[in-house]
Amino acid sequence: MVYLDNAATTFPKPRTVLGSIFRCMEEYAGNPGRAAHPMAMRASEAVFEAREEVCSFFGVSSVENVIFTKNATEALCLCIFGMLRPRGRIITTDLEHNSVRRPLEVMKKRGAAIDIVGATGDDDALIRDIERTICPDTQAIVCVHASNVCPRVLPIEKIGALCRRRGIIFIVDAAQSAGIYDIDLSKIGADAVCFPGHKGLFGPMGTGGACFKDGFDFSRLAPLLYGGTGSHSSDADVGRTAPESFEAGTLALPSIAGLCEGVRYVKKISTKAIREHDAALYRLAKNELLSLGATIYGDFGEGAVLTFNMPRVCGSDVARSLGDRGICVRAGMHCAPTAHKALGTGGDAVRISFSPMNTERDVRILIDALSKI
Ligand SMILES: Cc1ncc(COP(=O)(O)O)c(C=O)c1O
Numbered sequence: 001m002v003y004l005d006n007a008a009t010t011f012p013k014p015r016t017v018l019g020s021i022f023r024c025m026e027e028y029a030g031n032p033g034r035a036a037h038p039m040a041m042r043a044s045e046a047v048f049e050a051r052e053e054v055c056s057f058f059g060v061s062s063v064e065n066v067i068f069t070k071n072a073t074e075a076l077c078l079c080i081f082g083m084l085r086p087r088g089r090i091i092t093t094d095l096e097h098n099s100v101r102r103p104l105e106v107m108k109k110r111g112a113a114i115d116i117v118g119a120t121g122d123d124d125a126l127i128r129d130i131e132r133t134i135c136p137d138t139q140a141i142v143c144v145h146a147s148n149v150c151p152r153v154l155p156i157e158k159i160g161a162l163c164r165r166r167g168i169i170f171i172v173d174a175a176q177s178a179g180i181y182d183i184d185l186s187k188i189g190a191d192a193v194c195f196p197g198h199k200g201l202f203g204p205m206g207t208g209g210a211c212f213k214d215g216f217d218f219s220r221l222a223p224l225l226y227g228g229t230g231s232h233s234s235d236a237d238v239g240r241t242a243p244e245s246f247e248a249g250t251l252a253l254p255s256i257a258g259l260c261e262g263v264r265y266v267k268k269i270s271t272k273a274i275r276e277h278d279a280a281l282y283r284l285a286k287n288e289l290l291s292l293g294a295t296i297y298g299d300f301g302e303g304a305v306l307t308f309n310m311p312r313v314c315g316s317d318v319a320r321s322l323g324d325r326g327i328c329v330r331a332g333m334h335c336a337p338t339a340h341k342a343l344g345t346g347g348d349a350v351r352i353s354f355s356p357m358n359t360e361r362d363v364r365i366l367i368d369a370l371s372k373i
Contacts, residue, residue, distance in 0.1 A: 007353030151303025203259030
């Protein structure tokens, strides 16, 4: 089998990730933060270790600023509904995944206005548009770091600097960038980055989180979930103490133990090496696809995600035929309808997405199958 759907979730995971999950389930799967017995203590230590790996990965020194969720979507909902007010204006882009677009639609129904800027031009044009759009009512910018449809990477350091100057909240959707592009919260100046654990960080599904900048005032964040936290049990209110007030309920300990090893794996091989690897595969695939007459969407250089269409066959049919040959790709809109519109795909295109586990051979098998289709 050839797996080229890593933007949805990476596969395979490193052996160290699998080993860590198995070890946790076998040796110390007590409930973290809920008791003082040895199993629960060992479990709490594992969660702490994972927080340490994640917070240093995102350039944050406060371990408690990592809030674990079950995916990037939940982290984005925590930040959007927990930080933003149902009034004023929120700026976003036309490259967003539904994980940003849909919560912002809810904010709109509740009374906030949404301003959408185009992000398929160059960085200068984007920054100019954002500057033009900011007004005294603007409370936040919520945007994707790297698109899940094309290799567009937004200049989040520049957007962050703008937000700092204008006193605006900045929330970054790092679903496609975490583990590939460098994200240093101390440089970006974003309030939070929302990340999936199961994509570029190589954790299992069911992991993700929001990492908040050092000094973030958690009294400004409302929890998404309410329930048991293992502390202050006599209080009726869940409180505003990071991380536990924002992680009500039992954590996905074995998955978090796996995520910890996933982050270590990325640190070990380095994001730079991962980017170079992805770029080489992108280059190869692009050249071969063009020679087959394919249309490739988004001229933004090379990246981990390449979306295309073949002449005369719709994207979904191509993906189905590839699937029949054991090649896993994803067709359709990739939960990003406005990105597809901006890129002119017609709403159905084939996406291939790479991980360090892919090789040139995978691309050659894909191209061979496409030439037959
Ligand atoms: C850009 C972007 N944002 C958010 C998400 C949602 O991530 P998750 O599936 O972890 O909720 C995805 C998933 O593909 C994505 O590509």
